[in-house]
Amino acid sequence: MTHRATRQQEVEVIDGRRFRDVLGNFPTSVVAITTTDAGERPHGMIVGTFTSVSLDPPLVSFLADRSSTTLRTIRDAGRFCANALAGDQERLSRRMATGPARERFADTAWEASPLGSPVLDGVVAWVDCAVEQVVEIGDHLLVVGRVHDLCVESLKTPLLFFRGGYGDYLSSTALLLDRLVGWDEIGR
Template sequence: MSEGATHSRTADAHAVDGRRFREVLGNFPTSVVAITTTDGEARPHGMVVGTFTSVSLDPPLVSFLADRSSTTLRTIRAAGRFCANALAGNQERLSRQLATGPAGQRFDSAMWHASDLGNPVLDGIVAWVDCAVERVVEIGDHLLVVGRVRDLRVESMKTPLLFFRSGYGDYLSSTSVLMDRLVGWDEIGR
């Protein structure tokens, strides 16, 4: 028997419970991304994910994971398209609204414009990636949605919103802090 097979059996004997799994993985910071689309009547739909990632440069592909029960995911699959909006550090309220608000009220007071594909691009974000659905793969209790990038843009130099240890925060690059100190910008406003 190989060492790998022995290790695999040992790992199975020590199954990981869901609570511990979430607790430990909460120590891996994730970006906060709003996935948006519109339905057949051009009404906006959206959800928040912490699983958005690049998949391939050639062809340009990205992906995210969504719970099988997501109503927004059903709308995305029907539309065949979505836009990934990287939320800015000052958009925690919008994130909470898109993540937990009633589906029909998630875009109340949210400002946005339609991408060329017709997906909502939210105002005030860091960047966006507009995609056509390439493939949907069943994985555990989630679905992996792979999108072929059709357009993308950096909207601002704001810091991104992050989720870490069950809380929101934003990212501040140590390089940015150093540059601000060298230029003297950190003294402005004191």
């Protein structure tokens, strides 16, 4: 038996629950992928797989389940905006991840990006993209976007997902700087 065959057999015996439990120990960003349909109604979903792909040309990507209706809308529109959610946007993330599609933007302010996709109020940053390529990978589709515009909106801490729960990120460097400047003493 070859090494490759042995590795393939090992992958086949990995239980789905174990897979999720172990990978839950890798913190991920929480990103709202947004677009609008032909009627200019907003659509969105939450992903933890947003990443940069290339600097030249500027490309980013995310993974989406094949059954995603939002993904169908993104493919039809040919564009999307990746919104890096802030630490105080957990409720929005939960609504966009699990709520009915028609309620995902309830009480959520947004403005159109240069390409026309929703940029959500209060996010850390956004990246406006045209769909460059969609690749089938397992039970998901990899969506690659060509970046047309991007912006840092705030200095808020980002929302993260880790071990099945939400949290935000605060660097130890920021804590050290706050102590040096004396900001950690404010409010005590």
